[in-house]
Amino acid sequence: MATGTLYTYPENFRAYKALVAAQFSGSQVKIAENFVFGETNKTEAFLKKFPLGKVPVFETKDGKCITESNAIAYYVSNEQMRGKNDLEKAEIIQWLGFADSEILPASCAWVFPLLGIMPYNKKTIENAKEDITRALTYLNNYLLPKTYLVGERITLADICVAMTLLHLYQHVLEPKARESYGNVNRWFQTIINQPQTVNVIGEFKLADKALEYDPKKFNQDKPKKEKPAPKENKKAPKVVEVADEADDVETAAPPSKDPWEALPKGKFDMDDFKRNYSNNDVDVSIPYFWQKFDPENYSIWYCEYKYNDELTKTFMSCNLMGGMYQRIEKMRKGAFASMCLWGGDNDSTISGVWVWRGHDLAFTLSPDWQIDYETYSWKKLEPKDAETKALVEQYFSWVGTDKDGRKFTEGKIFK
Numbered sequence: 383m384a385t386g387t388l389y390t391y392p393e394n395f396r397a398y399k400a401l402v403a404a405q406f407s408g409s410q411v412k413i414a415e416n417f418v419f420g421e422t423n424k425t426e427a428f429l430k431k432f433p434l435g436k437v438p439v440f441e442t443k444d445g446k447c448i449t450e451s452n453a454i455a456y457y458v459s460n461e462q463m464r465g466k467n468d469l470e471k472a473e474i475i476q477w478l479g480f481a482d483s484e485i486l487p488a489s490c491a492w493v494f495p496l497l498g499i500m501p502y503n504k505k506t507i508e509n510a511k512e513d514i515t516r517a518l519t520y521l522n523n524y525l526l527p528k529t530y531l532v533g534e535r536i537t538l539a540d541i542c543v544a545m546t547l548l549h550l551y552q553h554v555l556e557p558k559a560r561e562s563y564g565n566v567n568r569w570f571q572t573i574i575n576q577p578q579t580v581n582v583i584g585e586f587k588l589a590d591k592a593l594e595y596d597p598k599k600f601n602q603d604k605p606k607k608e609k610p611a612p613k614e615n616k617k618a619p620k621v622v623e624v625a626d627e628a629d630d631v632e633t634a635a636p637p638s639k640d641p642w643e644a645l646p647k648g649k650f651d652m653d654d655f656k657r658n659y660s661n662n663d664v665d666v667s668i669p670y671f672w673q674k675f676d677p678e679n680y681s682i683w684y685c686e687y688k689y690n691d692e693l694t695k696t697f698m699s700c701n702l703m704g705g706m707y708q709r710i711e712k713m714r715k716g717a718f719a720s721m722c723l724w725g726g727d728n729d730s731t732i733s734g735v736w737v738w739r740g741h742d743l744a745f746t747l748s749p750d751w752q753i754d755y756e757t758y759s760w761k762k763l764e765p766k767d768a769e770t771k772a773l774v775e776q777y778f779s780w781v782g783t784d785k786d787g788r789k790f791t792e793g794k795i796f797k
């Protein structure tokens with residue numbers, strides 16, 4: 383019986399594969415306490431064990447490290463779950479590959495834009511729907527005479543394929559969209575209603591109505607215009623990169639020239655400050671910031687997400703912040719930010735403090751930086767004000783609460 387610790391954020395469908403397999407197999411999998419996605423998995427200690435910095439990952443009781451959700455699920459499985467003979471084992475591998483290659487990329491490409499965590503592109507979604515139709519039709523035909531995917535009992539194949547279908551059934555496969563897949567629906571319901579599965583994922587609700595694209599979440603529906611450059615806890619949080627399935631999706635082409643070019647560099651060395659911030663606790667890096675900050679050529683801004691009442695799951699909100707950072711990658715050169723999520727599921731807010739070169743809204747400098755910024759309200763701060771000092775202190779060190787008293791949940795540094 384396998385025992386060990388799983389590192390993951392809550393409600394990660396990849397982690398579910400291992401957790402459900404463990405339930406069926408009697409393995410003892412402990413979920414790492416105090417794991418903060420984007421922070422814990424970027425620490426030196428974590429990267430030493432798991433250099434990719436991704437989750438889920440698993441550490442066995444005797445310190446062996448396993449990455450890749452399928453491998454972890456396999457490790458915590460018993461013989462029944464792994465397949466009883468070579469043919470069954472091969473068939474299980476076949477279905478794991480099917481889930482990862484034929485379902486997952488298309489599921490992400492369809493669902494994530496509707497959740498507002500990936501840019502919306504009509505054509506991409508249409509292609510994804512076609513891929514899902516193809517995959518589900520195949521699965522539906524295969525399941526016609528069968529209860530389970532491999533053999534006569536539940537195996538890892540059922541768990542992994544069902545967990546990979548969760549987002550689709552939860553968000554877009556409304557009754558009409560799933561009506562052609564009666565065999566898949568029956569099999570999916572069987573898997574997700576097993577007590578061992580319910581112990582992990584809870585009661586699962588199939589979509590009543592498909593999520594629809596909400597342009598408020600992404601201002602992608604308006605044409606991008608080239609705009610002229612304007613006139614002119616006391617441990618230092620670490621940089622966070624969110625890179626998962628969204629990586630596979632096309633992003634805008636890089637701007638032909640450096641959008642910061644027109645603005646004087648001034649005396650504030652952004653890279654030097656970022657290094658200081660990364661390498662020191664905030665009781666060193668915040669005084670350093672004020673010592674070096676050049677108010678002539680740089681400005682400080684406070685932002686608040688406009689649609690806080692639509693934030694549901696915290697992991698989605700974290701993806702929202704991380705996604706924005708990814709889409710403005712090239713802005714890093716002249717900007718630094720700390721964005722924070724306050725509160726928990728269905729009751730949270732996002733806000734942040736930004737510092738950048740120049741005195742106008744930096745996002746207007748490049749059409750490639752304009753996907754997300756209008757979903758936030760922006761307030762320019764006066765560097766000398768006590769309010770500004772307090773906000774910098776709070777957001778650079780991830781302490782305190784939001785305006786309504788919600789506690790700090792997760793922060794992301796853009797640097």
Ligand SMILES: N[C@@H](CCC(=O)N[C@@H](CS)C(=O)NCC(=O)O)C(=O)O
Pocket residue numbers: 394396434435436437438449450451452623624625626627
């Ligand atoms: N193939 C890997 C993918 C793991 C993965 O992409 N994890 C994402 C979260 S679901 C992650 O940790 N991203 C953080 C990063 O890329 O820094 C698996 O199945 O375990």
